[in-house]
Amino acid sequence: MNSQIMPIPTEIKARLAKIVGPNGVIYELDEMMPYLHEERGLATGHADIVLRPNNVQEVSSVVQICAREKISIVPVGGCTGLVGGTLANGGVVLATDRLDKIIQVDPLNNTITAESGCILANLQNAAAENECLFPLSLGAEGSCRIGGNLSTNAGGVSVLRYGNTRDLVLGLEVVLPSGEIWNGLSALRKDNTGYDLKQLFVGAEGTLGIITKAVLKLFPAPKVSTTVLVALPQLEPILALFNQTRELCGDRLTAFELISRIGLELGSSHIPGIVDPFKTSYPFYALIELTSAQKKDNLHNDIEEILENALEDGIIMDAVFAESDAQRRELWRIREEIPAAQSREGGSIKHDISVSVSNTVAFIMEASKRVSKVLPGIRPCPFGHIGDGNIHYNLTQPIGMPKEEFMSRSVEINRIVHDLVIEMKGSISAEHGIGFFKREELTHYASPTKISLIRTIKQAIDPYNIMNPGKII
Ligand SMILES: Cc1cc2nc3c(=O)[nH]c(=O)nc-3n(C[C@H](O)[C@H](O)[C@H](O)COP(=O)(O)OP(=O)(O)OC[C@H]3O[C@@H](n4cnc5c(N)ncnc54)[C@H](O)[C@@H]3O)c2cc1C
Incomplete structure (x- = not known):
């Protein structure tokens, strides 16, 4: 089922190039790079040719030639995927950037x-x-x-x-x-x-x-929205806060994100413009956004009422509301820039996991206990979509440890984290996919029945394995 990874003969390259025309073909390595790079710089793909078709007929004609000649094709969009799904190993890279209408x-x-x-x-x-x-x-x-x-x-x-x-x-x-x-x-x-x-x-x-x-x-389209960053005394009460917000706000609750102290600290140390909006340090934060298509919906009052009660009950310590669109963007930047801030701090071992929402807190606490036991000083930086059970359980290197030494522990640490995910009936890839980097983890954890079904479907639709070979399985 393996496709040939041999150089594409010049005559076939010329036929492929003719289909997409001079604006749709790239032969030079430096011009190919935007389509070969990997978002985190962990690897670089290589291709014989990059093709940028302009319509579905051109895509179809390119694929027909590749199917006949058994040439592998890697489809590429914005190349922002985080699992190496666009890494080509020779053959054609088919970029969709001209199919943008x-x-x-x-x-x-x-x-x-x-x-x-x-x-x-x-x-x-x-x-x-x-x-x-x-x-x-x-x-x-x-x-x-x-x-x-x-x-x-x-x-x-x-x-x-x-x-x-x-x-x-x-x-x-x-x-x-x-x-x-x-x-x-x-x-x-x-x-x-x-x-x-x-x-x-x-x-x-x-x-x-x-x-x-x-x-x-x-x-x-939402007519009104409210965004608030809430400071928590510890991690445990976040689920009570989530539950109360959802109960009162129903589906007006659009986002409920976890941010940890270290995430905020790394952001304010490394990313210009990120500031801690609170005077005091707190261990965890929830970024909450409510939206409504009803202009008269008073979202601010509803969430304020929830937060006042939560403050009285000791569930939360403080809260900062975005008073303008600019402030809303500032609060969101604290959340969005955590991965970039982590990279500037040094090595980070990342996990994109999900468990049931009710297990999220238990997962974070137990995972942190287990990884700290094997690597004292490791700095857990969990953040993300706790409201849907998806935690980016990222780990930052211990202070003073060389990055290479830390990253050399990745396989061992991944095993500890993913074993716990499976114990908790969760997923080892909640939203980023499997791509190239997580293939072995999928094979390790998925049941033989699941792997066999995946292979059967792949074989039925792509019998010569030309379509993004070496990804998922
Ligand atoms: C800063 C940042 C934040 C992110 N946040 C999130 C997040 O919150 N949630 C989340 O789920 N992901 C997130 N991601 C990762 C996410 O997977 C991608 O950003 C996005 O969905 C991939 O789109 P892309 O066009 O860049 O795809 P690419 O990286 O180009 O491709 C991804 C995969 O899809 C295939 N592919 C691409 N186009 C086609 C096509 N037309 N037909 C068939 N196959 C195709 C590729 O072969 C590859 O396997 C984030 C990434 C970054 C860099």
Whole structure:
């Protein structure tokens, strides 16, 4: 089932280049680099040729040649994925950056149709121009592309209210590994005509085909919103606060994120513009955002009432409300810049895990106990989407330890953290996918039945293993 990783013959390169035209082909290494790099600089891919098709027919023609010649193809969106899913090992890199058109916004059907290379922020803006909301929102939204979001089933900060990317898709157009175009570009909310094929390609990380277009759900644009950073005396009460907020605010609760003291400290030490909004240090914080499409909804009063009660009960210690859009962005930056701040501090071993929401606190406490036992001084920096059970359980190197020495413990530390995740019936990759970096972890933890099903599906759709080979399994 392995594709050949041999140089593409010159004559075939010329045929591929002819399909996409002179603006759609790159041969030079330095020009290829934006399509080969890995977000964290952990590895670099290499390709014989980068192709940037301009429409689905060009994608299909390229794939037909690759299928005939058994040439591997790596689809690339914004290259912001965090698991090495776009790392090519020779062959064709097929970049979607010229497939960036918004095709239609239908406010009555509450849908948007776009090509897969559309940058996520451009989709959000097109929806907003029509007084609608496309709710997928994540730190990389200025550069990631909707085809990449679909292929990784991205999560982000609004999963609590709107679900993962999987929940936001109604239809897809996909070029299959044979080059055939599957037109599943339905805008229907109800369609039970057999298997839901589009969901096969969501989260497939480019291993089953190339997504070229998508129909996505829109929602009424929020008319009012409130963002507040809440300081906690310790970690445990965060779930009581979450529960009380959800009970009173229902689905107006859009985001509920955990930030730890070390995350805030690293941000204020390393990232210009990040400041601790409190006068006192607290061990943990919750970043809460409420939104509503009802102008008259007084979100501020509702959350204030919850927080006053929580203060009386000792669940929280203090709170800072964003009084303007600029302040809202400042509060969000504290959360979004944690990974960058961690990198500037030195080595960090990262885990993108999920457990049931009720187990999140127990997980963080037990994992921190276990990793500290094997590596005293290690600095746990858990943060993220605690409201949906997804914790970025990141670990910063002990003060004074050389980065290389710390990173050499990654395999051992990963095993400890992931063993605990599995003990707690959680997931070792909540939102970033498997890609190249987590393949061995998947094989280690997934049941033989699951691996066998994955192989069966892959074999059926991509029998020559040309589509993003070496990823997921
Ligand atoms: C700062 C930052 C914050 C992030 N925050 C979050 C977050 O909150 N939640 C979250 O889930 N993720 C997050 N991510 C990671 C996330 O997976 C990506 O940002 C995004 O979803 C990937 O989109 P992309 O266009 O960059 O995809 P790429 O990295 O280009 O590709 C990702 C995978 O999809 C495949 N692929 C790409 N396009 C296509 C296509 N058209 N058809 C088929 N396969 C394709 C690729 O082969 C690869 O396997 C973050 C990343 C960064 C850098």
